[in-house]
Amino acid sequence: MGLKSGLDMAPYQASLDWIDRQQKAMVRQVEAWSCVNSGSHNLPGLADMGAKVTEAFSALGGNFESIALPPSSHVTPSGDLEPLPLGPVYRFQKRPDAKRRVLLTGHLDTVFAKDSPFQVPRWLDDTLLNGPGVADMKGGLIVMLHALLAVERSGLADDLGWEVLISSDEEIGSIGSAAILTERAPHAHIGLTYEPALADGTLAGARKGSGNFSIVVRGRAAHAGRAFHEGRNAVVALAEVIAALDGLNGQREGVTVNPAVISGGAAPNIVPDMAVLRVNARVKTHEDARWVEQALEEIRTRISSREGYDLMVHGGFNRPPKPISGANQALFDVVARCGDALGLKVAYQATGGCCEGNNLAAAGLPNVDTLGVRGGKIHSSDEFVLVDSFAERAKLSAVIMLGFAQGHFDQALMQEGA
Known part of the structure; x- marks a missing residue:
């Protein structure tokens, strides 16, 4: 079926059921990853986290490379410029010449330094997990991974090419990885980024x-x-x-x-x-x-x-600012319809926050940039994730990609230049 008449979910149901069965494993994985300090300036911790992410994403097959970034510069408290080393960008790619292509982005760095007292997760109750990066965005990486695993299991992905970029410097402004985002954006038709949604599921719209x-x-x-x-x-x-x-x-x-x-x-x-x-x-x-x-x-x-x-x-x-272009609004509408098909209400609101989605939009790629877990109080020691949102959000991304792969959204997206 086309988008206007709703999605036929029957071809996707086996993949969605598989995601539901991974719910507990996803929660265990975020608990383990949260224990690895990967503050933006902790290069050994970033390398440890990068190895774990590489191992996990290798299950998707395809090509992989680690892209070293040159040092940036930093103004010291004494007013001098000194080199600032950066962690690499991890790139995974499959079917780069496919008819329809999606760029997925995320980051493995957090705002919590290696000497921060906030280092391990803890349960607040049966539904809330508090911990560094559980929402922003180790939880988001896990959602991305399982959505892609479901797509690859579906047998419906032959016309879908995907590329994943996972950076180590997003929390300090993507000062090194921004150039790679800009370079890769034109090779895709849509972008999906895995910053956390709000606790009620609201996604970010326009960004400053x-x-x-x-x-x-x-x-x-x-x-x-x-x-x-x-x-x-x-x-x-x-x-x-x-x-x-x-x-x-x-x-x-x-x-x-x-x-x-x-x-x-x-x-x-x-x-x-x-x-x-x-x-x-x-x-x-x-x-x-x-x-x-x-x-x-x-x-x-x-x-x-x-x-x-x-x-x-x-x-x-x-x-750069991320205003909502016609192409981006068309993609927002597609994602909202995918949510409807799953019984999820998808709403958007403008925000003063910013992320990799800003860079993708500036490079001309329409994108939705809060497809990760539902959570809140990010960038603080009260950061939390609603654990039920792992399977929920992975299913949303899987439906987006499967519907896109099968051409169900071509008319809606291409008429706006997406």
Whole structure:
């Protein structure tokens, strides 16, 4: 049947029943994976997690490669640039020349450092599991894996080519993997990303873009008593910068600028000659991003024009905004219809958060980016997953891919250019 008249689920039922039988195994797997610290900067932990993911995804067959990323750079608290090593991207691919192709993306890094006190999962009750990465997004990787396993078992995937990209740097902005996302996006027709859905199953719609900036102000040190006026106080100049950045809030709808982390100075009796500020900006449009960048340049010029001062801005907008194009809305509608076929209500809401889906959309690939487990309180030690959502969400992705493979969505998607 076509999309408008509903999906005939009979050809998929054996695959969906198989997913239901994997529910307990999926929960055991997320418990085990949650015990592996894979903070974005913990390279040994990322390697351990990468080995586990590679072993699990090897059951799909196809081709595999580990793509090493060159080091990025990082502004230290002393204002210097130093290399920042990154973990690799893990790539799995099957039937790359198929008539219909899907790109699935996810990440194995978490926001929890190797010295974080939050290291192991625990049960809150029979339905809620609390633990690092259980929702964001080791749970999502498990949903992706089992959906693909079900597709491969179905005997209906001959016309479906799929590619999986699993990064190690998503939680720090995909600073290395973004280029690979951009390069691979044009080779697919649709994208599926496995960030967690909200606890009630709501998915993300439009997303804001995000930029991270490190601002380094250098002045001139001097004795705070004997030669105060010979100094050029970098901390005072930075305070002016912070006020100017905070003043941008409210000037354009949907634009927020958050001066977040500061460092500088050495001792109270020394005029500080260096100060560093780390800033995040969120924007709804590319024009908003240019406006923020222009404001930063005006601040840089104003401070640097003063005798004895220099201001440098590092960073940029690494996550483009994700407005909802016609092609993306068509894909959203397809996913909602797949949910209907399973008895799941699929709704979307705009969010200020961002993810790999932003990068895929900017590269022209319509995508749905919250197809992982249902959960909440991510990026905190209260992160949880609703364990019943493992089979539920894996079945949703399996139906999306199987329906797509069989051409049921061609008319709905292709008329919008997806």
